[in-house]
Each structure stands twice: as C-alpha cells, then as structure tokens.
Amino acid sequence: MTGANGYSVIGKPFPKPDAVSKVTGRAIYADDMLPARTLHCRILRSPHPHARILSIDTSAARRMPGVRAVITGADLPIKFGILPVTQDERALEHEKVRYVGDPIAAVAAVDEEIAAAACDAISVEYEVLEAVMSIDEALAESKDERIQDYGGPNNIHKLVALEFGDVDAGFKTADHIREDVFFFQGNTHLPMEQHSAIASFVDGRVTLWSSTQVVHYVHRALAKVLELPMNRIRVIGAVHGGGFGGKTDPFAHEIIVCKLAILTGRPVKCTLTREEVFYAHRGRHPVLMWVRSGVTKDGRITAMHFKTALDGGAYGSYGVASTFYTGALQTVTYDIPAYRFEGCRVFTNKPPCGPKRGHGTPQPRFALELHLEKIAHDLGLDPVDLKQRNFVKPMTRTVNWLRVTSCGLDECTQRVMTASGFRTRQTQRGRGMGFAISSYMSGAGTAIYWNDMPHSEVQIKVDRGGVTAYCGAMDIGQGSDSVLAAIVAEELGLRPRDIRLVTADTDTTPIDLGSYSSRVTFMAGNAALQAVRKMRGMLVEAVAAKMGREAQDVPVAEGRIGDFSFEEASILAEARFGALTSAGSYTPPKIAGPYKGSGVGPSPAYSYSACVVDLDANPRTGIVQVHKVWIAHDVGRAINPLLVEGQVEGSIYMGLGEALMEEQTFRKGLHKWPSMLEYKSPTFMDMPEVETIIVETVDPEGPYGAKEAGQGPLLPVIPAVSSAVFDALGVWIDEIPVTPEKIVEAIRRKVKGEPPRFGPVRFPSIPYPACIKVEPPSKDLSASAASI
Amino acid sequence: MAREVDRQVIALDVNGERAELLVPVHKTLLEVLREDMQLTGTKHGCELGECGTCTVLVDGKPELSCLVLPVQVEGRSITTIEGMADGSDLHPLQQAFAELGAAQCGYCSPGILLTAKSLLESNAAPSRDEIRQALAGNLCRCTGYSKILDAVELAGVRMK
Numbered sequence: 001m002t003g004a005n006g007y008s009v010i011g012k013p014f015p016k017p018d019a020v021s022k023v024t025g026r027a028i029y030a031d032d033m034l035p036a037r038t039l040h041c042r043i044l045r046s047p048h049p050h051a052r053i054l055s056i057d058t059s060a061a062r063r064m065p066g067v068r069a070v071i072t073g074a075d076l077p078i079k080f081g082i083l084p085v086t087q088d089e090r091a092l093e094h095e096k097v098r099y100v101g102d103p104i105a106a107v108a109a110v111d112e113e114i115a116a117a118a119c120d121a122i123s124v125e126y127e128v129l130e131a132v133m134s135i136d137e138a139l140a141e142s143k144d145e146r147i148q149d150y151g152g153p154n155n156i157h158k159l160v161a162l163e164f165g166d167v168d169a170g171f172k173t174a175d176h177i178r179e180d181v182f183f184f185q186g187n188t189h190l191p192m193e194q195h196s197a198i199a200s201f202v203d204g205r206v207t208l209w210s211s212t213q214v215v216h217y218v219h220r221a222l223a224k225v226l227e228l229p230m231n232r233i234r235v236i237g238a239v240h241g242g243g244f245g246g247k248t249d250p251f252a253h254e255i256i257v258c259k260l261a262i263l264t265g266r267p268v269k270c271t272l273t274r275e276e277v278f279y280a281h282r283g284r285h286p287v288l289m290w291v292r293s294g295v296t297k298d299g300r301i302t303a304m305h306f307k308t309a310l311d312g313g314a315y316g317s318y319g320v321a322s323t324f325y326t327g328a329l330q331t332v333t334y335d336i337p338a339y340r341f342e343g344c345r346v347f348t349n350k351p352p353c354g355p356k357r358g359h360g361t362p363q364p365r366f367a368l369e370l371h372l373e374k375i376a377h378d379l380g381l382d383p384v385d386l387k388q389r390n391f392v393k394p395m396t397r398t399v400n401w402l403r404v405t406s407c408g409l410d411e412c413t414q415r416v417m418t419a420s421g422f423r424t425r426q427t428q429r430g431r432g433m434g435f436a437i438s439s440y441m442s443g444a445g446t447a448i449y450w451n452d453m454p455h456s457e458v459q460i461k462v463d464r465g466g467v468t469a470y471c472g473a474m475d476i477g478q479g480s481d482s483v484l485a486a487i488v489a490e491e492l493g494l495r496p497r498d499i500r501l502v503t504a505d506t507d508t509t510p511i512d513l514g515s516y517s518s519r520v521t522f523m524a525g526n527a528a529l530q531a532v533r534k535m536r537g538m539l540v541e542a543v544a545a546k547m548g549r550e551a552q553d554v555p556v557a558e559g560r561i562g563d564f565s566f567e568e569a570s571i572l573a574e575a576r577f578g579a580l581t582s583a584g585s586y587t588p589p590k591i592a593g594p595y596k597g598s599g600v601g602p603s604p605a606y607s608y609s610a611c612v613v614d615l616d617a618n619p620r621t622g623i624v625q626v627h628k629v630w631i632a633h634d635v636g637r638a639i640n641p642l643l644v645e646g647q648v649e650g651s652i653y654m655g656l657g658e659a660l661m662e663e664q665t666f667r668k669g670l671h672k673w674p675s676m677l678e679y680k681s682p683t684f685m686d687m688p689e690v691e692t693i694i695v696e697t698v699d700p701e702g703p704y705g706a707k708e709a710g711q712g713p714l715l716p717v718i719p720a721v722s723s724a725v726f727d728a729l730g731v732w733i734d735e736i737p738v739t740p741e742k743i744v745e746a747i748r749r750k751v752k753g754e755p756p757r758f759g760p761v762r763f764p765s766i767p768y769p770a771c772i773k774v775e776p777p778s779k780d781l782s783a784s785a786a787s788i
Numbered sequence: 789m790a791r792e793v794d795r796q797v798i799a800l801d802v803n804g805e806r807a808e809l810l811v812p813v814h815k816t817l818l819e820v821l822r823e824d825m826q827l828t829g830t831k832h833g834c835e836l837g838e839c840g841t842c843t844v845l846v847d848g849k850p851e852l853s854c855l856v857l858p859v860q861v862e863g864r865s866i867t868t869i870e871g872m873a874d875g876s877d878l879h880p881l882q883q884a885f886a887e888l889g890a891a892q893c894g895y896c897s898p899g900i901l902l903t904a905k906s907l908l909e910s911n912a913a914p915s916r917d918e919i920r921q922a923l924a925g926n927l928c929r930c931t932g933y934s935k936i937l938d939a940v941e942l943a944g945v946r947m948k
Contacts, residue, residue: 019886022894023878023901025829025869032828192833192841192895192929241831241895242929274834477893477930642889646935650892653932676838676927684920687933 001558005637008557009490010704013642016482017501018239018475030196030211030238031271038198039068039108041257041270042115044122045279046097046104049131049349049669050147053094053104053124060121061107066114069263070122072105076259080221082249082354084449086316088148091225091255097126098147098314099349100670101279103252108260108268131349131669135288135309138346139764147314147347153767157312158323160343162597163771164399170303170338174294178378180371181290183735183760184363186311187662188283189356190681193241195280196271197254199261206258207234213243213476214250214514217448219506221250222258230506233258237504240476244654245355247476248516249282249317278674282354283664285322285345286311287363290763291371299379299386303338306330307763308364310345310353317354319345321448321600325360328601330368331398332439333409333608334390337776339399342768350666355516357654357711358440362718366736369436369719374732383723384422384435388413391437394697399776401593402601406697406707408634409437412610415632415693420612430619432728436719437610440712441603442636442702443519445588450599454585456523457510458531460488462539462570462580467492467499469531472512473524474504478710479643480520484528486639487703491532492539493556494566510583518708521639522604523586525703530584538580539566542573589701595774605699607707608634611652611716617728619747622740624660624725626688629717633692636699636707647709648692655717657682663737734759798858802827803871809858817861818842818853821868829869829898833927840926843899844868850903850925869898872905881905881943890939892930900926904940913944 005011021027058070073094081087092103105122109115130143138155151157171177197210206228212218215235223230240247253270260268272280290307308326312319327341358365372390376383392398394407416435417423425433447455459470469488475481481503485496492498502508512524536556543562544551554562561569574580592598615626629652638644661680665672673679698705722733731746734757742758750756794813799806802825809824818835821827821844830853833841837855844853845867872879878886881901891897900923907914907922914922919940920933928936 013889015886016889016891018894019889019891020878020882022891022897023869023882023885024873025827025898027894028828029831029895031832032822034823034826190929192839192893192927193831194833240893242893244929274836477895479889479892646889646892646931649932649934650930651932654929675836676834677836681927681929683925683927684923684933684937687920690932690934 007490009486009496010639011641014482014486014496014640016479016643017485017496018481027239029193029241030198030209033198033209035200035267038267038269039110039260039264040112040115041106041108041260041268042112042119043103043253043256043270044105044119046100046102048097048126048128049100050129051097051126052129053096054127055125056094056105057123058105061118064114064118064121066110067107067118068110069108069260070105070118071259076225076255078225080225080250081316082217082318082448083316083320085320088316091252099351101276101351106256106260108264133348133350133666133669135311135346136764138348139766147349151347155347157316157345157347158320159768160323160597161768161771162595162774163340164774165338165776167303167305167338167340171294174302175297176378177292177294178375179290179292180374180734181760181763182367182370184287184366185663185665185736186284186286186353187658188278188281188664189244189246190679191242191244191246194272194274194277195247195251195253197257198267198269199257200267201261201265205232205234206261207236208254208258209236209238210254211238211240211247213247213474213516215474215504215506216472216511216513218250218254222255225255226258234507237474240474243476243515244357245359245516246282248355248514251280274676275674278671279351281313281351282317284356285353285360285363287326288760288763289364289367291367293371293375295375297379299376299381299389301334301336301390304330304336305340306364307342308344309764309766311348312345313348313350313352315352317352319353322355322360324597324600326364328400329361329439330364331400332402332404332606333392333437335392336399340771344766344768349669357651358714359517361440362658362715365438365715366719370722370732370734373723384417387437395781396779397777397781400601401598401777403591403781405605405701406636406699407608408695408697409608411695412608412632412634413437415695416610416612416630419691419693420614420630422612430728431616432724432726434613434720434723434727436716436723438712438715439606439608440708440715441517442522442605442607442708443588443603444517445591445602445604446599447513454587455519456512456527457583457585458524458527459510459581459583460531460535462535463574467494468502469499469528470502470509471524471528472504472509473520474515476515478515478647479640480515480524482643483521483525483639487525487528488532491536492566493558493560518711521706521708522702525706526586527584529703531582534582534584535580538577539569539573542576543569545576546572593774593777595772604701605636605707607709607712609713609716611720613717613720613724615721615724615728617725617743619729622743624738626656628689628691630691631693631713632695633709633713634695634697635709636702637696637705638694639704639706641694644694644709645692648713649690651711651713652690652717653682653687655714656721658736659718659721660737730756732757732759796859798862800858800862800866801864802866803868811858813859816854817856817858820858821853827868827870831895831898841896841899843902843926845902845906848906848909850906867902869901872901879905880946881940884939884943888935888939888942890931890935896926896928900928900936908944908947912948916941
C-alpha cells in the first residue's frame with residue numbers, strides 16, 4: 001500500500017531484518033564463535049603509564065603446557081593507525097609503553113586460563129618514565145622524554161589555526177563582547193559487547209571475524225602490518241554488540257589474532273575483558289575551550305574566536321580529525337560572519353581518545369550553546385530569540401566554506417517550544433528547563449585516505465532465488481541493513497523481508513567505508529538507490545517488451561511488475577539479459593573549501609536538532625532528576641521512523657549520561673574506574689520519558705531526502721541539561737559532567753557573593769601558529785552551484 | 789608443570805533438557821552454558837555481576853549466570869533465551885521487542901527479555917515504573933530504554 005508520502009515502504013515502521021535472530025539468541029556475535037581447535041588469546045598489558053621496555057623474557061610462558069605461541073613486538077614491528085598522518089601504533093610495543101593497558105605480548109593457548117597464566121609468566125623489565133597526565137603537563141617541557149617522537153613542541157600533537165573573514169574588524173563592530181571558558185571531561189563508549197575478534201589461516205589466506213564498525217579499514221591495517229596483499233585477507237563484520245565510535249579504529253587484538261592464527265595454523269580468538277575495553281577506549285576527548293564572541297545589541301554575532309585544547313591520550317587515533325572537528329561545525333548552526341579557530345591536541349599517558357558519537361563536536365557545542373545563552377543574559381535578551389536570530393538559512397555557505405542545503409533549525413525549534421511549553425514555564429526554585437540546538441554531518445565529505453573512489457558501493461543480484469543486495473556497510477545495531485532493505489524493496493515493489501542482505505564482508509561485498517560519521521544511510525542508501533534503479537529498469541524493460549507497452553506504462557508495486565508477479569518478471573528479464581546484476585555507487589560532491597584542513601567538516605548534508613530538557617535540581621544535595629526531554633530532529637526523511645526514533649532516544653540517553661555522570665578520569669596514571677559498576681551510566685531508573693518529533697525537510701541529495709539520525713540528537717542534550725540547571729538554581733555549571741558536587745560548590749560560591757559558577761577559570765597559553773587566513777565564500781548557494 | 793583442575797560431573801536442566809557434563813568446578817554457569825553447551829544466546833558484558841547481560845532464569849527468577857556456579861543450580865530449572873520461544877513461535881515479549889525495535893545491537897536483549905518474562909509472570913500488568921524497577925539491573929547502551937519499556941508493556945497487554 002502506498003502511504004501518504006507516495007511510498008509503500010519508505011516512511012513505514014518495519015522491524016529490522018535481524019530482529020528475530022537477536023531476540024531469540026541466534027545472532028552470532030564474534031565471541032559466540034568457537035570453531036574446532038580454537039586457541040584462546042590473552043594480551044599482556046603495561047602496568048605503567050609511561051616506561052621504556054628494557055627487556056621481555058617469554059621463555060617461562062613458552063614452556064607452559066597448553067601454550068601454543070607467544071609473540072611480542074618484534075613479531076609485529078610495523079606501525080599502523082587509522083589516519084595516514086598518524087601511523088603511530090604497534091600491535092605490541094617492544095620499545096616503549098605509553099599508557100596503562102598498552103599491549104606488550106600475546107599468548108595463544110588451549111584455554112583462556114592457561115593463556116592468562118602464561119601472560120603472568122612473562123617478565124618485562126621497565127625503566128619507568130614520568131607520566132604526563134593533563135593538558136597543562138603536556139604543554140610544559142617533558143621531565144623525561146616526550147610520549148611520541150612527532151608533533152609540536154613538548155607533548156603537543158597537533159596545532160591548528162584558521163581565520164575566516166576579518167575577525168578583528170568583526171569585534172570592532174560589536175556592541176558587546178564576551179569571553180567564557182568551559183571544560184568537557186572525557187568519557188567512553190561502554191558498548192555492552194566487549195571487543196572480540198577471531199582469525200583463521202587456511203591455505204595462505206587469513207580470515208578475521210571481528211566486532212568492528214569498519215571492516216575496510218581493518219582490512220587495510222591487516223594488509224600493512226601482516227605484509228600480505230589485501231586479496232589474501234578477508235575481514236567479516238560479525239553481528240555487532242554496540243560501537244558508538246569505539247570500534248572504528250583498527251585494534252591491536254585484531255592484528256594479534258591474525259598473526260597467531262598464521263603461526264599456529266589454528267583459529268585464534270581474543271575477547272577483551274571489560275577492563276581492557278576501558279583501555280581500548282578511543283572515546284570522547286577531554287577538551288578545554290575558550291570562546292570570545294562579539295554581538296550587536298540585538299544579539300547578532302559579528303565575530304567569534306574559538307580555542308580548544310584536547311587531551312588526546314597516548315596515540316594519534318582519529319585525533320587530528322577530532323581537533324579540526326572541535327572548530328568545524330559551530331558555523332553550520334549559527335551565521336558567524338568572521339570566525340577564528342585555534343585548536344591543539346596534546347599527548348598524555350592515557351588510553352587514546354578518538355571518535356565517540358558526535359566526534360569532536362559535543363564539546364564545542366556544549367560551550368557554544370551556554371556561551372550564547374550567557375550573552376543573551378548580558379544583553380537582557382531571550383536566549384531562544386537570540387539563537388534563532390542567528391540561525392543559518394537553508395541553501396547557504398558558511399564562512400568556513402561548509403555547504404548547507406536542507407536545514408530544519410527553525411521548524412525544530414518551534415516544534416520543541418510548542419511541545420514542551422518552554423516559553424510559558426513557571427519559574428520555580430529547583431525546577432528548570434533548558435534549550436539547545438545542534439547539527440551533525442550525514443557522512444564526512446572526504447575519505448580518511450584521500451582518493452577519488454566512491455565512498456559506498458552496492459551490488460544487487462536477482463535470480464530465481466529472489467533479490468540479494470551486497471554492501472560493505474556494517475550494521476552495528478543502528479539499522480543500516482534496514483535502510484538497504486527498505487530502499488531496494490521500495491524500488492522493486494517488494495517488502496523489506498523479501499530482500500536478502502549480504503553485508504560487511506570484504507570477500508563478497510563491495511566497499512563501503514564503514515559505520516562512522518553517520519554516513520551509511522546517506523551514502524550506502526544512495527548507492528543502493530542507484531543500483532536498484534538499474535535493476536528495476538531491466539525488469540521493467542523485459543516486462544514492457546512482453547506486454548508490448550512502453551516502459552513508463554509498466555507499474556511496479558505490491559509484488560508485481562505490470563501483468564506479472566515479481567518472480568515471473570525476473571524470469572523474463574533473466575531470459576532477456578542473462579545474469580541479472582546491477583551496481584551503484586556514491587561519491588560525495590567535492591565541496592571542501594580552498595584551504596588546508598578543509599577536509600574536516602564538509603558533508604553532503606547536515607541534520608539539525610532542537611531539544612528541551614525539564615529537570616529538578618536539588619539546591620541542598622545538587623542531585624539532578626530529569627523529568628522529560630523533548631527533541632525535534634530534522635532527519636530529512638525518515639526511511640524507517642521506528643528506527644529513527646530509536647536512534648534519537650538512544651542519543652538522548654547517551655547525552656544524558658555524558659551530561660550528568662559519565663567521566664573517564666585517572667589517578668596516579670591509573671584509570672579510576674575501569675568497570676561497569678564504578679563507571680556510572682544511566683540505568684532504566686535514570687532515563688526520563690522522551691518525546692521525539694521527527695522533522696522532514698527532504699534533503700535534495702539524500703536518498704528519498706534522508707539525512708542522519710544516529711549522532712546529531714546527542715549534541716543539544718548536554719548543553720540543555722546545564723542550561724536547565726541554571727534555570728532551576730541560577731548557577732552555571734561550565735564543566736561536563738554536571739555532578740551534584742559541582743552544583744553544590746557553585747551554590748556555595750553564589751551564597752558567598754562569588755561568581756555563581758563552577759568551571760575552569762583560565763585557558764592555558766598555547767603556541768598556536770599564525771592563522772591561515774581564508775577568504776569567505778559567497779554566502780548564497782544558488783541551486784545550480786550546489787557543487788563547486 | 790601440569791595444571792591440576794578439579795572437575796566434577798554436574799547435571800543441569802536447561803530449557804527442559806537434562807544434560808550431564810564434566811566441568812571444572814570453578815567454571816561459572818555462564819561459561820558452562822556458552823562453552824560446554826553451545827548456548828551462546830546468553831551474553832556477557834562484564835563477568836562481574838554489574839551489567840545484567842548474562843541473566844538467565846533459575847526456577848523462573850532472574851539470576852546473573854556470571855556469579856553462579858553450576859553446582860549451585862543442579863536440579864533446578866534453568867531457562868536461557870534459547871528456551872523462550874515455543875518452537876518457532878516467538879514468545880509475546882520476543883515478538884514485541886522485534887516489532888517495536890527494542891533490540892538495536894541486541895546484545896543486552898536476551899538478559900532483558902528473560903528478566904521481563906519473570907516480571908510478567910508475577911505481575912501481569914506492571915506499571916511503567918514497576919518495569920523500570922524490575923529491569924534496573926540490566927544495562928542497555930543503544931535504545932535509551934524507551935522502546936524496551938514500550939515492548940514490555942505491549943507484551944503484557946497481549947499476554948492477558
């Protein structure tokens with residue numbers, strides 16, 4: 001049945017293709033696999049945050065009964081890393097360790113206990129070095145030696161300085177200028193499934209099943225470190241138990257099990273313990289931020305200067321991109337006519353930070369939203385009005401050359417205002433509402449390794465067995481398989497369950513770059529659309545010929561093509577064309593601006609969100625209880641509204657966790673709470689009711705107009721919580737998470753007549769280079785010049 | 789040095805089937821179910837009793853299988869996710885979870901489904917807060933819990 005939107009599948013709440021296998025326990029995750037003769041791998045990790053390795057003695061471990069192989073860094077000396085510019089990791093370190101948990105040696109044994117006992121029997125001699133545990137320490141001269149041997153002075157990894165338009169002139173025209181400093185503590189993904197990988201080696205070919213978001217990037221890293229051609233390696237994404245960005249790097253354990261499988265000729269499995277998952281990390285960077293804005297007296301932004309300092313942990317990971325991201329997307333929500341961004345990432349002796357849901361943008365979003373709110377208070381303006389006055393408009397280009405096409409900011413704001421009753425709320429001590437907006441990318445417009453190839457490819461096969469779609473995209477629970485099935489079904493007049501899917505297998509599926517940066521619906525979706533429209537063309541042509549009609553007069557709907565069932569039509573087409581296959585691909589438009597660093601930020605489309613949080617904040621205990629969250633999310637078009645709601649609700653949940661309790665902190669070089677009990681995350685009892693409003697702006701380039709839903713809705717929740725606490729108690733908590741201790745301290749300061757806030761007071765002196773000055777583009781984006 | 793491991797024959801009643809197994813005495817029920825009985829539908833998130841992922845039912849009540857030794861549950865009726873459906877017919881909770889998108893990555897789903905089954909068997913029409921209370925020991929990182937609450941409510945209504 002065709003719905004009100006003109007589609008029969010798109011926009012309808014079909015269950016996920018994998019739902020039944022997941023609710024019956026039949027879905028096979030990586031750790032569920034146990035082929036005959038599997039060996040178990042355990043990894044010996046550094047107990048020191050920073051140390052030179054003087055010697056490693058594995059002889060006792062090798063002698064233990066049941067041990068089949070022991071390897072160290074000498075066996076895997078080639079460095080790897082997700083970004084081409086920071087190939088700084090080794091699967092096993094044999095020269096130096098840089099955080100507690102850095103892998104040193106690995107054992108394959110007949111069972112896990114023997115493997116663990118063998119790890120204990122390895123003796124390592126260290127020369128312990130001074131640990132660098134904070135941004136300030138990393139900016140200072142190293143006491144012993146630097147953590148990494150590349151980057152800026154001291155322990156600086158990356159420095160960025162960009163200026164778009166004339167910022168000084170913008171400040172001169174301002175009626176009011178305000179500066180603020182904010183801090184966002186690091187936190188981690190905490191997927192329910194611990195990372196797991198299992199490898200086999202047969203006839204010169206390695207096969208790896210892994211809990212990864214990016215089979216293609218793991219494939220590339222394995223080829224490099226194992227020194228094997230890619231055609232001798234197969235990477236298969238096992239059913240995935242949650243990522244949130246935490247399984248987006250190639251990991252040491254994935255390389256290690258392959259090496260051990262090659263050495264032993266047996267399958268080798270490694271599943272990280274929960275404690276090891278905290279060390280694998282790649283989570284949210286702690287970021288210190290300084291922002292200065294000039295505004296006119298009616299609240300229009302005239303200039304903005306934004307500085308960030310990221311605590312990167314011990315390795316590069318996605319860090320260079322993360323650094324740029326802390327400055328990139330401020331402009332896609334607010335019209336900033338002149339903008340200066342200075343970013344800095346430092347190395348510290350902690351698990352490496354990387355991409356977590358929202359990658360590098362929740363921290364500056366938190367700062368920006370509160371900063372604008374404070375400006376509104378300075379000017380006596382309504383914060384919502386001030387923000388709305390500065391909203392970007394659809395079909396424009398930002399000062400830093402980002403192309404904005406569809407944009408539902410105004411509608412999202414109006415919808416949450418109405419639903420929540422924000423403007424008519426009763427002011428009451430201890431009860432408050434907060435409002436914030438945000439935006440996120442529907443996939444990065446440039447690939448991690450620069451190339452001109454498509455970012456996603458889909459193949460479709462139709463034969464007497466039905467329809468199969470092949471795509472490298474990895475369903476990590478977000479429902480990317482559903483998107484593929486819905487699109488193929490829609491175009492062929494079938495139901496999603498009629499479509500068989502083969503995904504995330506480097507041997508059998510064409511490349512998709514992976515499940516990160518909210519790219520799959522947009523990119524794999526467009527590739528699927530192109531492939532299936534070619535297939536539909538063949539089916540229709542064969543039926544039209546048989547019926548003696550023009551192709552455009554052959555309807556495709558409800559399992560029929562013209563006068564024939566789908567199966568009959570496929571027989572006609574196979575007879576006419578031979579084997580029925582089609583392929584589609586998606587390459588993002590080349591829209592990056594003309595400057596170095598312009599590759600981070602461009603996306604073929606941006607999602608938009610607006611959020612209101614209603615909470616109680618107890619002035620005596622500082623305890624916050626969230627009553628309800630309203631969110632309106634501009635997803636362009638909801639291909640499956642049920643799954644869009646699921647992504648939005650999950651994002652709100654994760655945002656509330658970050659806003660109120662989740663933090664990854666260290667004491668004397670050690671992770672303070674590497675367990676699920678001590679690392680606090682919201683339970684059923686903490687989660688408020690959520691009202692999700694889906695806004696459809698129908699993006700001109702998205703598949704059926706769709707944009708992303710999996711990351712953007714997290715972003716406004718965090719500043720909205722802090723803003724609601726101000727509404728309730730009149731104190732600013734300028735540091736995430738907003739914990740009871742911070743609220744109580746801010747109230748204490750307020751009572752004493754000090755500034756009523758908790759947060760950082762200074763931003764360190766950082767040797768940023770001179771800004772690269774970039775001429776802003778013309779603001780209007782006429783439809784004909786959508787791509788430059 | 790050869791490792792001495794005490795082993796014991798235990799008889800477990802899992803999903804209505806009796807199995808006799810020779811297992812090391814210190815192995816947890818979770819490990820025995822997954823590794824010795826190939827019932828890998830029971831997942832693990834911490835193996836420290838913190839996340840609820842490994843929940844199974846023992847005589848109809850939720851237990852964390854990572855904290856239980858098989859000898860403690862000999863002679864008692866154990867239900868895992870594999871025993872929840874009636875043949876190929878899904879349990880109403882499984883049906884509702886599938887329909888409403890209450891399983892995203894699905895890793896926490898077996899533990900939550902079994903805990904919810906136990907709840908609905910003792911309280912056919914729980915309030916939303918009662919469902920929250922019952923499931924408070926089960927963490928989920930994907931869903932924000934909302935769709936799970938909806939699904940348990942729907943299943944409760946359908947089971948009446």
